[in-house]
Amino acid sequence: MFDAHPIIRPPPVEVVQDSEKQNAPVFRVVLTGGPCGGKTTAQQQLMDTFSSLGWKVFRVPEAATLLLGGGVVFSECTPEQSFIFQEQLLLAMLSIENVFFEMARSNSELGIKTIVLCDRGAMDASAYISREDWRRILERNGLDEVELRDARYDVVVHLVTAADGAEGYYTLANNAARSEGLSLARELDKKSCNAWVGHPVLDIIDNSTPFTQKIERATAAVAKRLNIPGVPTIDQRKYKFLVASLPESFPVEHQDFQVVHDYLISDGTTAADGDRIPQLRIRRRGQGKLFTYTLTQRVRLPDGQRLETRRSIAAREYETLLAQRDTTRNSIVKRRICFMSDSRYYHIDVFQEPHAGLLLLETYSQGPPELPPFLDVIRDVTNDPDYSMFNLSRISPSPCAEATVSSSPSLEIYE
Template sequence: MEFRHKLSQKEKPLEEKGEAVLFQENLLKTMVQIENTFFELGRTSSRNCLIICDRGAMDASAFISKEKWDNIMRDNDWNNVELRDNRYHQIIHMVSAAQGAEEFYSTEDHSCRSEGVELARYLDSKAAAAWIGHPYFDVVDNSTDFEGKIRRMIGAVCQKIGLDTGDRLLKNSRKRKFLVNVPLPKSSEFPPYQDFEVIHNYLSSKPPNQVRLRKRGQKGHYSYIHTVRRQNQPGGQIIEVKTQINHRDYINLLTQKDDNHFTIFKQRRCFLVNNQYFQLDIYQEPSHPRCKGLMLLETYSTLDEKALINSLPKFLSIEKEVTGNPDYSMYNLSLREEWTTSKNFWNSSIGDVSSNEYAGAEPKVNGHRNSDCKCIKNTSDKEPPKLNGKA
């Protein structure tokens, strides 16, 4: 009887993988090793370091099929959550001039640029889509001049690491939140998206500050974030300090869970529409009954009122804007007590905008903002959060 040894994927001859796939696989291995070297240098440095990568690990997925990308992940024991969400603290996609600033797009005097406008648009969209799902993904479009574009990019980085830039860099940027009517449209109506399981727990803290944990992931792989929301800051600001932690610290911090709050469970769907990055939070059981059927759409935008409305996903039935409305604050939604009798209900200082169709504003939040993708690695946090509910 003839016996033929069945080759595993790792044992298959190199030519079976194809030159393009081999190139991307080896390029990715090289990129990961170079980044690891700089990450380690930053970690051991006596000074705080901010490491900025021009491009990142997920970019290779934009240039090969999903099947071949999945094969590369399997062959090297990698997964998307580790390469995309846990490896970089922030992703910034600088939209190509070919999308929205075509008069400035040129291949002249560019030794590395040969694509025409149409191909450049296509590649730009593919590169952006590769990073959909990262928890802190900022898209900087061409709605301003180039200087404004750079200022917005710098401002996004400053906000993520908790530096207050005032109105100098992101004067018009704010978080916007919209109530979406059920039912959820069919998946086929969405552009390319990533779905995540998200679990929030509030920890015991001294009022008026809020401390919470977030577990976020897909296919059994997770990232963990510890957030301290400091209120009543100078100038009426609300400042959020977010720290990426490991699974062990997450489990330890969970012992400080605030019994006054339910755990919040969500399905989070991330996607791009009109160069605008959106997160659709679909609340799920066993959250508080007040969350049943609740869907909230969030985005960060510098667009004016009319432009923002026009940029909203047309396939979603958006009822109204609820930016700043305390009825849609996750902190309030998770309260065990009834709002009418609760002393813990958090009231936004800016009032209720629920009656205004697509109108509203929210306090500036530092530390949470989300082709040319810049991957940010912040090595300034040498230690995990102290286990007392404080950063």
Template sequence: MVQIENTYFELGNSSTRNCLIICDRGVMDASAYISKDKWEKMMAGNKWNPVEMRDNRYNQILHLVSAANGAEDFYSTENRKRHYQDHACRSEGVDLARELDYKSAAAWVGHPYFDVIDNSTNFEAKMNRMIESVCQKVGIDIGDRLQATSRKLKYLVALLPPDSEFPPFQDFDVVHHYLQSAGPKVQARLRKRGQKSHWSYIHTQRRPNVHGQARIEVKTQLTHRDYMNLLAQRDDAHFTIYKKRRCFLINNQYFQLDIYKEPGHPRCKGLVLLETYSSLTGEALKNCMPKFLNIVKEVTGDPDYSMFNLSLKEDWSTTKKFCRSATHGKQDQQLPEPPKQYHPYDENSD
């Protein structure tokens, strides 16, 4: 499978046109079907490591939750055509399929762009959510054609529990550098993310609104050499941001827990933020949240918890670079006056 993928990757790299390569399965999926010892032996024998084979090899992971988990009425193992589908290649019963589905999803926990497409909608809407997710990552403006309702959510967390209370997780060291930008409406940053001295590097640029789209965000995977060269463009108005990022999956929902580390501005000391994407609301959303975490409040769109603002060296009350969010209004707290230098995209999605 690796060699087949490599062949297609090489063809894509040699193409003079934009090319999107979709893999039905990825390398890490194999770990769901063999023992941990065998998988680790295979990794060691091929000199693989998770950062290279999971994070750097694929730009995005989409896990389409099996019908065995949430749409059982549409799960069939019979080798004949029913009124809704034909699955001649499916052999697992519902319970085993559900278990393997969870293991397959867990194999990708830790990838920086991992989206779980669950069965909370009908199949057509499920496919639209998948397409919308891909379009968003590659920067294609789809307008409202797919009626996507998934949104990014951010929560303030206090008093972290011991590691034993978490489901299986992956921890990463993350370093962010803001870069000097071409104009006041463009924001650029670098991200270094890794485990056990294996790193991936991403350059993110956010651009002004185009054709009414709320945000244009272009992410480019970098080599170590490119990353080091771009560091020369660091913006001295910002601190470097250091985090420990913990990724885990629970209730078919993918979460990232950012634990801010020193050195940094005193405003970041002890700060812990939980992030996820969801189309759920109300009780449905509340029920899927991690019960073992002490969630203080939702801070989605709150400029006080924007990484751009958190990294500013100047005091918020005097700086002209403070970025106010258009999606969050505080009625009980006085915010600084709107800055003359306007940065429209203050949410942190890296």
């Protein structure tokens, strides 16, 4: 039906990639969430905080608010008009973002460290249309979902709508383009969150604390993910659990990735536990034929703590670094299943080699988390060194090899 009325649009928008060599860091952060979640306040708080720490901060305005403020009433649109609007909204969003991304890249070359704060990101557009229409928009414009979701932004922070857990504070007054009631707000919040499931760095900020603390938690989450000192941190840590098996049919929406980790040879000293300083590893992560690549460096600080930094790298740099792989260790190949359960973000690593069939569940929490009820969890292995990826990569037999679950269902069900 829509093909009978060609859409007039600007030239195709290219996804901007950082150059392989940067003089100063550039980070791209998305603030997303349902209506009345606190995005505007969080954006201002992030700008104030990081500006005071010497960062140049750019704020990308929300494209939907700009366009809807121009007189478009979505409820009055025909299906064809809705499709046109959503396609043009996505293209406008990418175009506006690219202006700020290019300015940030220029800053990098001048030695100016920069953070770009995006009021929503590309994947948010998919929450407001059918899956079929979303795929069609991507195809018509030569865009790829994995590229938009996983490679375009460094951190995604989802601020849960006040309609879910803080109903008394839900209001439509601070955004003239907003018209959602409580029920619809919760529905849109869930769709928006699910749209980002699969991003490597996704933080969910719920309404379990007063609003001021909620904004502080969002700020601390960004600072921690980007390893920016000077911001009070929240007591959140990674938890890891050994899982017996996967359900025959996964009961919640999820994203499935193929992941390969390799440790590199480094010239640092070797600690008593065999952990090198610095410890370097590269990762290839993707869906289908599209992959993203990262380099992670872990450094042991004088006080015994470890500082971990991570940056995106190009495929060419990945191949160059792969030639420096530590041949005393295995490449770790696994299937990663990312999903939401009870407003918490999880992933399960299904090991293919080595330790085929081993299942490890991971999440971040301020305390022991409630686990998804549909998983058969054996025990908490957070502090068990046998289940660290560094030790699992050893070519010599690992003590945890006996814990490998041989009865895991076929991985094909998650293709």
